[in-house]
Amino acid sequence: MLSPALAARAEDQAPAIGGELLGRPGTQAHTGDGVPAVPEELTAESWLVADAETGEVLAAHDAHQPLPPASTIKMLFADTLLPKFDRDDLYRAQPEHFADLGPGSSAVGIDDHRTYTVEDLWHGVFLASGNDAVYALTAMNGGKEGTVAEMNARAEELQAADTHVVNPDGYDARGQVSSAYDLTLIARSGLQNADFREYAATPDADFPGEGEGEDRETYEIQNTNRLLVGAPGLDPYEGIAGVKNGYTSAAGYTFTGVAERDGRVLLVTVMDPDSGDNLAVYRETAALFDWGFSVAGTIRPVGELVRPLSEIADAPAEGEGGSPQGVGEGSSDGKNAGEVPLEGAAGGGDSGVGPAVVGFTAAGLAVLAAAAWLFHRRHPLPAAVRAPRPARRPRDAPGE
Helix, strand or coil, rough: CCCHHHHHHHHCCCCCCCCCCCCCCCCCCCCCCCHHHCCCCCCCCEEEECCCCCCCCEECCCCCEEECCCHHHHHHHHHHHHCCCCCCCCCCHHHHCCCCCCCCCCCCCCCCCCEEEHHHHHHHHHHHHCCCCCCHHHHHCCHHHHHHHHHHHHHHCCCCCCEEECCCCCCCCCCCCHHHHHHHHHHHCCCCHHHHHHHHHEEEEEEEECHHHHHHHHHECCCCCCCCCCCCCCCCCCCCCEEEEECCCCCCCEEEEEEEEEEEEEECCCCCCCCCCCCCHHHHHHHHHHHHHHCCCCCCCEEECCCHHHHHHHHCCCCCCCCCEEECCCCCCCCCCECCHHHEECCCECCEEEEEEEECCCHHHHHHHHHHHHHHHHCCCCCCCCCCCCCCCCCCCCCC
């Protein structure tokens, strides 16, 4: 099932959002004449490389192909709900809150009738990819139906027209799709929020366990983003600062990452590599980061990451110093993004920004990446998620 916007665009044969080239099948990249070709080892069904600050799409492969997103859709969940709750708001778990949790879901280990802060829950979402943490926040937000509706409305506002949400955690469902273009767009929006940036770049955290009050035990959870924390046979990627990985049987492995090098910030999305290697999504992402940093500033873009509809509505009309609606040839002039200092973004999830303003900077991401890199040096081979006892619900599974 396609989203209404995508179905309408297909019926009307409207230009692809972000640029006409992004609607074409296959790899789109202006290489040659001294610009190196994209990496030969890529096997992913779909991928995209973009400059996070200017919005220029440097290269893409089947950018708008609708595919199951797995837990990368949690970026949209966070982008939608983060502004609603303060970090120290309390949540008390009730069994009925998890009625829609899919069999085999990844879980951080929320126990019925125990109390957690919103910060705990977001650690569960971003680090452990816990579907139980998603449903806890969903319960705080009034339930699954309303939350899914808000996520789909947010996708429409972002012009993520390939995206249709059925489950807020990314668990496989008929008709649930996104695309490399949309996931990159969603990540860019989420990264405007200081809390989103912090959670996405956090390597590990203590999560509440047994007991109550000051005597309550905790256990360590570590980020499942392998480019951030590393894995046997895979080094952390220097400069990485998030954002989200996923896996389901239908989606395969999916990942959107953000990294900084020499003052430039890139976003890369990779969906469903054709490889038996469960680390292939990270290896191909790293290869695209390396390529993107090598050509950034010299390659001619093939499209752009468009602005939210509300920003376009507030911007001057074309011909009066404004820019198009984000549909057409799609070559950014590099002037459609400003900078908001990292410390200037509101804590607690205030993601409101003016037209065409990116709420993160290369310097801000470099601080997060440096902290993560120091962690890597001290913890070269971390486990995925550690707990002192088996979780009440299954973990490490199709719902990641």
